[in-house]
Amino acid sequence: MTALVVCNTYESYGVFLRGLQNSADLVHPVGDRSLFYLPSPKLLVTSVTPPHLDYVRSLGYVIQSFSPRRPSPSLCQDLITDQELSHALLAAIDRDAPLEIVPYGNTAEFFQMVAHYQTQYALTIALPESPVASLGWFRDALDGKSVFAMLAPALLEGTACRLAPRVVADSIPQATAAVQTFLAQAQACVVKPDVGYLSLGLMRFDPHDSWTQATIEAHLRRNAAFGHRKLSVEAWIRSGIEGQSPSVEVFVPHRGKPYVTYVCDQVFSADNLFAGIALRPEFYATAWAKTLSQGALAVADRLQSLGYCGYFDLDAIVDSEGQVYVIEMNPRRTGGTHVHDLAEFLVGQDYCNREVLLSGSLTLKHPCTWPELEIVLRESGLLYPQGAVIPVQTSSLPLGWLGYVILAAEWEAVQGWQKRLLALLT
Incomplete structure (x- = not known):
């Protein structure tokens, strides 16, 4: 085949x-x-x-x-x-x-x-x-935070996962009112487009700042990612674990039992854009990983019974008391699927027991071409397999940014390789 x-x-x-x-x-x-x-x-x-x-x-x-x-x-x-x-x-x-x-x-x-x-x-x-073509609408609907918020209580029923508190707004004035409600409760919140990409457009509001109805609404209207579409206003829950936002990816086959492909921590840039994932063996032994995986598999079983097929992930936050709050679902190959597939190819299906991986992106000092960058990475000893850095996105080099994966046996080693990479290129 x-x-x-x-x-x-x-x-x-x-x-x-x-x-x-x-x-x-x-x-x-x-x-x-x-x-x-x-x-x-x-x-x-x-x-x-x-x-x-x-x-x-x-x-x-x-x-x-x-x-x-x-x-x-x-x-x-x-x-x-x-x-x-x-x-x-x-x-x-x-x-x-x-x-x-x-x-x-x-x-x-x-x-x-x-x-x-x-x-x-x-x-x-x-x-x-892929699901059957007639169910394409179902996958599209799941992509919306508003639809997932509606279905999540049933999908997560019987699990220890909870849906993070939120309000689905049909307009910017409604989103403004929802933000005001969260802030009045001394609760930070984030506003997201109903369907988005790489966290583009995400806005955070903190109760310690001086927000009024007028300034909130003006702030939202300046966001080109919002436009004339639904918005999700969600409680911003402070993470109680290392990292910001754990995630689990699941594959749902046409036949047979769904299974977890990987558990990770998501990595975000300083401006809250999704930047990559960290895959570490110790994650699998944590209580949050077990809870999130069990919740995701329950969701997978229920989606499979409705005809869903393919990948999805659940992004979450774990608070200081260990409660797992599901933030959203992404019904497709995700921002970390290529990292998992790469690790299985280079290391084997048991890579999660032996290796640590970190994916990320960086802004270059100067735009360049791949031949130019390849020479620099080879001469510095960073390029895999002599080093630990695997370039994964190079079409963007003329635009001034690089996507990469770092593969090593220990988290400290991964951090060391990343530090060298950033020092060389940024």
Whole structure:
């Protein structure tokens, strides 16, 4: 069976991202992560060809890479309309064997593309990470914080996890009133778009600051990420454990029992943007990890009974008393799936017992190209396998930022490698 990865990241967040400036510059480079999706050999379609493809191949991956000549916001539409792209892809496919397609997001455009290739080219296609096309609306609905807030009490019933207190607002005036209510209770809160990406647009309000109705509303209206859509106003719960926000990812197969892929702590930048994850063996023995994993598996069983298939994660906060509060659900391959897949490929399925991984991103001193950066990383001894730094996002180098994973045996060693990397490049 031929495996094909379609990294339709931008397409998955199109409605949200179209309101932001330079959003393609932010999202297209994230497609580089898909180099590490699935074992090899595989075919890979991304909006832009990852510059460090040959380096990834040197790690043992067998990848044939394809990209449209003029990428549009919809990679799946490009796979239909770009004849050069589709012909090159078809030439690489064994037409006598089933084609297994794994997308980043199970979008309407993805299912249209699958139907096109089935009918136009008579391909037999398997979708191991996708629900049936008629349930695409269900996955889309789960992506909204408002729908998850409505379903969470039933999904989490019987578990020790709780949903973090929140108000779903249909407008900025409603969100303003919700913020005022939290602040009046001396409770910090955050405001998020109902469907978002990388925590873009998140705003925090603290009761120690001098907020009025007018200043809150004005602050919210200046946020381009909010626009004319629902907003989620959530209690900001102070973490009682190391790190900020633990998360668990689960895979839900078409048949068979759902299972946890990894437990991690999320890493955020100084301006509250999602930056990466930390995977550490000691997490699995903690009470919060067991509680969160049990809650996620209960959610997975209930979603599976409704026809859901594929990945999802639950992001959470653990307070000082050990209570696990679920913040949100992301129904797709997540910001850490590539780290897990990479670790399994390089180390083995038991990597979580033996290795520590940290993914992150950094802003470079100066924009550069991959050949330039590769020389610097090799000469400094940082580049894996001689060192511990694995570049994962390099399409963004001309824009001035790099995505990376660090792999080492101890957390202190990971921190040391990261310190060297930051000192060299920032």
